[in-house]
Every structure is written in structure tokens, then in C-alpha cells.
Amino acid sequence: MSNHYEAVAVRPLTRAWVGRHLEAGEQIVRTEALHGGITADMRRLTVGTRDGGTRDLVLRSFVDPFYQEHAGDWLNREAGALTLLTGTGVPAPGLVAVDPTAAHCEYPSLLMTHLAGRTILDDEGLEARVPLLARQLVAIHALRPRPAERPREYVTLTTADTVVTPKGADAAAWAAAIDVIRKPAPPCEGRFLHRDFHPGNVLFYVPHPSPAGARITGVVDWAATSWGPADLDVAHCSTNLALLHGPAWGLRFAEAYEDAGGVPAAVASERLYWRVRDALAFSEEVQSVSQPWRETGRTELTTRAVEERLDAYVTALMDALA
Incomplete structure (x- = not known):
């Protein structure tokens, strides 16, 4: 801030x-x-x-x-x-x-x-926290509000023309990724979405000295709540994890969501669409996203470092499609 x-x-x-x-x-x-x-x-x-x-x-x-x-x-x-x-x-x-x-x-x-607990953005204990994040997101998506109580339909602002390809990025991978979001959004079954679900909006209690007993005490910042595809929330948390902790963790969260009982799109290309779209959206706001992370102590996450992780994550997503 x-x-x-x-x-x-x-x-x-x-x-x-x-x-x-x-x-x-x-x-x-x-x-x-x-x-x-x-x-x-x-x-x-x-x-x-x-x-x-x-x-x-x-x-x-x-x-x-x-x-x-x-x-x-x-x-x-x-x-x-x-x-x-x-x-x-x-x-x-x-x-x-x-x-x-x-x-x-x-x-x-x-x-x-006010809810007890704290946000945790460090690498330590991530192995234990990722399944907790996945289970919590599954619980959010399981909510079934009446039609009159549903939030508004989701919106995505990034387009193929607004993507900012980082300097030195894998040009071929980014061009292919941009082509993915030129296509119409795939059909989806609506779900109750947090729409900004990521570690910075989740509070944890972690007993000392072992992180193995961590538990979630709260989910905050519901200002973007929407109705739309579950994959959109999964994609957003995946991108955040990829930028905070490395691309492998972004890929791993999608698996953890399914392991927790979450139901993403049945077709791999449709799941990829939402993950690519969310990752490319970060290209427009790397500086504004990374600054709060540095203020919480992750000083190594410079704008350039986050751009490099984003490039690696987009490349990994496109490799998964190949």
C-alpha cells in the first residue's frame, strides 16, 4: 500500500x-x-x-x-x-x-x-498450504445461491491487443498464448466466484514451530464477487502462486483443486483458455501487483523478477498444450 x-x-x-x-x-x-x-x-x-x-x-x-x-x-x-x-x-x-x-x-x-489470522506469502510451508487453498476454493464454488442472490456475471478486460509482452520473453509462446484468447470464451456452467482468490486474500493460523498444522481462518476482499466459470478462480490463484513461488506451483494448484473435489472444465483446451487469459492479464499490471508483495517482505520480487516468472509460467502453459 x-x-x-x-x-x-x-x-x-x-x-x-x-x-x-x-x-x-x-x-x-x-x-x-x-x-x-x-x-x-x-x-x-x-x-x-x-x-x-x-x-x-x-x-x-x-x-x-x-x-x-x-x-x-x-x-x-x-x-x-x-x-x-x-x-x-x-x-x-x-x-x-x-x-x-x-x-x-x-x-x-x-x-x-475482523478475522483472526494472517496472510502468508513466504515459500516456507507452501506444501501444506496449497491443498488448504484448493479445498477452500472448492467450498466457495459449492455455494448455490438463489438466482436472485447471485452476483453479476464475470467480466474479463484483457484482450489480445492489451497484452504487454515482457522484454526478453519467449516471443513464440506469447504469440501462441495471445492467439488462445482471440477465440470466444468457451461455454461454462456458472459458479459463485470470489474472483480475486489468492494467498494475499486468505488468512491462516500456523502453529509454531511446524507449518504442518496450518489452517485457514478467513477469506477476505469479496469486492469482485462474480458468477462464472470455476476455472477463472482456479486460474487466478494459479497465476498468483506461479509469480509468488515459481511456475511449477501455478501448475500444481490446478491439480490440487481437482484433488480436492473441484470440477474444472472437462476439455483441456477450455481449462487452458482461462489459465492463459488470467496469466496474460497480469502482464498489464506487474508493477502494481508486485509492489505490495515487496512491502510484505518479499523484496526479491522486483518487477523484473515477476515478469520473468510470468514469462516462464506462460511458456509452461503453452508447453502443456503442445
């Missing part, structure tokens, strides 16, 4: 709005910036309770004017998703309040409960 966000405190109107959604006698006693996001300012609010204890909430505010144009849609979708997920067993935050148009706050905002 940029220094711009770091400087933004909880403003008076927003603080008053939060106060109206607290219990009688409660008040905010501490705020803390949460790092790792790209589009929004995230803060943990520690609330003093009447009995002298504390509890935590999370405030999401769209501060940057660049993202405010879409803030209303994103916040309404997240509020709808959190409401739908209540009682499903998927560990998501609880919705407290939402102000999607900044009618009461300085910025479009959403207030939710």
Missing part, C-alpha cells in the same frame, strides 16, 4: 459514521493501517467495549480518486457477498455497515468484523 494511503487517518465524518454502528458505550481507541492492498485503504479499528475489553473491526475506504469511480459497485458487491456468506461455513467477515456513495463518510466505505 502506498505512502499516500498510510497518511490517511480515519476522518471525522467516517469516525462518526462508525460510531453510530457501535454498541452503546463503545468507542474507537486505536487504528492501525493494514498493508498489502492495491485499491483501497484498509484499517483495523480497535473498539473499547463497555466491560473494559476490546474488539476489532476493519474499515475499507476508497481514498484514491482513480478507484472511486468503481467504489460503489465494488462495495455493494462486497456487502451482498458478506450477507450471502453468513452462516455458510465459508470464513468471511461479517458485514457491519456500508456507505457505497460516501453519503455519510469522506470516502466510500465498508465496515466489517
Whole structure:
């Protein structure tokens, strides 16, 4: 998260709005910036309770004017998703309040409960976490909301003309990959999608000293929730794992999803379409994606290093097709 966000405190109107959604006698006693996001300012609010204890909430505010144009849609979708997920067993935050148009706050905002756990982006313990990620995604896709409760249809913005081929990339592999997404999207059976499912949006509890007992305590950031092919969520997590930990892990996640009972497209070329499309989408935003990773301690993930991993992953996908 940029220094711009770091400087933004909880403003008076927003603080008053939060106060109206607290219990009688409660008040905010501490705020803390949460790092790792790209589009929004995230803060943990520690609330003093009447009995002298504390509890935590999370405030999401769209501060940057660049993202405010879409803030209303994103916040309404997240509020709808959190409401739908209540009682499903998927560990998501609880919705407290939402102000999607900044009618009461300085910025479009959403207030939710705080979940225990932390994001883990390190290589250590990945072997144990990948099956957990896969099982969690299968559980999300198993949700069957009524038609009236379904989120909007998925969208994909990347086109063959917007792909940015990295410098020094395998030109033949990238040209073949771009040709893949020139074709119409394959038909699919709709599923409830998180649409931004990756390790940075999953909270873990890991007992010390062994990572083998890790468990997922929460899935956050439901602002892009959509209805569409399960392969799209699988592809997105696969690309993130490939860039964070190496191309082999991107390929491995798709296998772990099937091992966990997930049902991807039956035809290999259709599965490939979604994986290639998601990987190519990252070509347009490598810098914005890699910066939060470096801020969490993965300093070796420079823009160039991530571009090289993306090239290797795209090449591996195309080799799998051959």
C-alpha cells in the first residue's frame, strides 16, 4: 500500500459514521493501517467495549480518486457477498455497515468484523498450504445461491491487443498464448466466484514451530464477487502462486483443486483458455501487483523478477498444450 494511503487517518465524518454502528458505550481507541492492498485503504479499528475489553473491526475506504469511480459497485458487491456468506461455513467477515456513495463518510466505505489470522506469502510451508487453498476454493464454488442472490456475471478486460509482452520473453509462446484468447470464451456452467482468490486474500493460523498444522481462518476482499466459470478462480490463484513461488506451483494448484473435489472444465483446451487469459492479464499490471508483495517482505520480487516468472509460467502453459 502506498505512502499516500498510510497518511490517511480515519476522518471525522467516517469516525462518526462508525460510531453510530457501535454498541452503546463503545468507542474507537486505536487504528492501525493494514498493508498489502492495491485499491483501497484498509484499517483495523480497535473498539473499547463497555466491560473494559476490546474488539476489532476493519474499515475499507476508497481514498484514491482513480478507484472511486468503481467504489460503489465494488462495495455493494462486497456487502451482498458478506450477507450471502453468513452462516455458510465459508470464513468471511461479517458485514457491519456500508456507505457505497460516501453519503455519510469522506470516502466510500465498508465496515466489517475482523478475522483472526494472517496472510502468508513466504515459500516456507507452501506444501501444506496449497491443498488448504484448493479445498477452500472448492467450498466457495459449492455455494448455490438463489438466482436472485447471485452476483453479476464475470467480466474479463484483457484482450489480445492489451497484452504487454515482457522484454526478453519467449516471443513464440506469447504469440501462441495471445492467439488462445482471440477465440470466444468457451461455454461454462456458472459458479459463485470470489474472483480475486489468492494467498494475499486468505488468512491462516500456523502453529509454531511446524507449518504442518496450518489452517485457514478467513477469506477476505469479496469486492469482485462474480458468477462464472470455476476455472477463472482456479486460474487466478494459479497465476498468483506461479509469480509468488515459481511456475511449477501455478501448475500444481490446478491439480490440487481437482484433488480436492473441484470440477474444472472437462476439455483441456477450455481449462487452458482461462489459465492463459488470467496469466496474460497480469502482464498489464506487474508493477502494481508486485509492489505490495515487496512491502510484505518479499523484496526479491522486483518487477523484473515477476515478469520473468510470468514469462516462464506462460511458456509452461503453452508447453502443456503442445
